[in-house]
Amino acid sequence: MKIFDLVRPGRSIIRPQAESRMEYGPLLLLHDLAMYFADANLALHLFDEAQTAQQEFAAYEYSGVAREDTRKEVMPAVPGCMLNRAPHMHSRSFLYALDNIHNYLQILSKMAGVPPAITDLKTEFEQVFGGNLKPVRNSAHHPEDRVRGLKTNEKPIDIQPSAFMAFGSDTTSVHTGSIGGPGIANEVLRNGNRYGGLLADGTYGEVEVSAATMAACQDVLQQVFDAFIWTNSDFDWVVYPYHVAIMGKEQVAAYANAIKKTVVPS
Incomplete structure (x- = not known):
């Protein structure tokens, strides 16, 4: 049997704030x-x-x-x-x-x-x-x-x-x-x-x-x-809009990497 796999770069992802707490x-x-x-x-x-x-x-x-x-x-x-x-x-x-x-x-x-x-x-x-x-x-x-x-x-x-x-x-x-x-x-x-x-x-x-x-x-x-952008923490990282506005996506990823909780795809 030929196996086709997918590489999951981390355990969870950095994502924008959900509009609703019920949003998946x-x-x-x-x-x-x-x-x-x-x-x-x-x-x-x-x-x-x-x-x-x-x-x-x-x-x-x-x-x-x-x-x-x-x-x-x-x-x-x-x-x-x-x-x-x-x-x-x-x-x-x-x-x-x-x-x-x-x-x-x-x-x-x-x-x-x-x-x-x-x-x-x-x-x-x-x-x-x-x-x-x-x-x-x-x-x-x-x-x-x-x-x-x-x-x-x-x-x-x-x-x-x-x-x-x-x-x-x-x-x-x-x-x-x-x-x-x-x-x-x-x-x-x-x-x-x-x-x-x-x-x-x-x-x-x-x-x-x-x-x-x-x-x-x-x-x-x-x-x-x-x-x-993936993280190795147990939960989704919620990045609030003002964080991205102030820091930018690259800076948010760099910060997460600096504390060794994320894996950012190359």
Whole structure:
């Protein structure tokens, strides 16, 4: 199993004063970002394992050389139909974990006092998926609509030619030929690891379930973590506006470093 880790530069962060005592600080969101990133990492591992099991089962089924007396030894413990569904299940888990990360980045980028770079990093995260992450997630979450060729508001989808062209012999699907014409599918895995389907705008969209996707997300999220000023104390440091106004951000960080309670990213 390949592990994609995130380096947390400290235990807590220096942040501006919260507008309300009930306001959740960015540290909580950063904690959850790391949690959902771990979910995506695990989902990718389970996806790869499921694909291997599926391929081994297919090789056995079509080999024609297995003897009856060895069948129980090589046959999987679960039916083939379940093995065939496992890659789809884990690819959806991968997709949902990444969508959760995107939602957290959207909220984090709008919080008062967070580093300005967070907004650009949110955009960079979106560009990893070419704008497909949210639309593909929406379709995955509403298969009862997509399989009927409908948007979530029950309006019909104007299916585009590109959606028909997306489905070929390298595709495994749940439903084919059921909406708008032959070749349209509700949920597919193209080329083995591209999870996709019909989108609400009538086009086809997909997200690659791969180590390359994880690495690209890892790069963006590490920059998100590094954008904050971290401290090794047990609690968030609340920096009041007048402190920043008088001292400036660099001076606040220098003071925190001087008393050996912070780690400031380079």
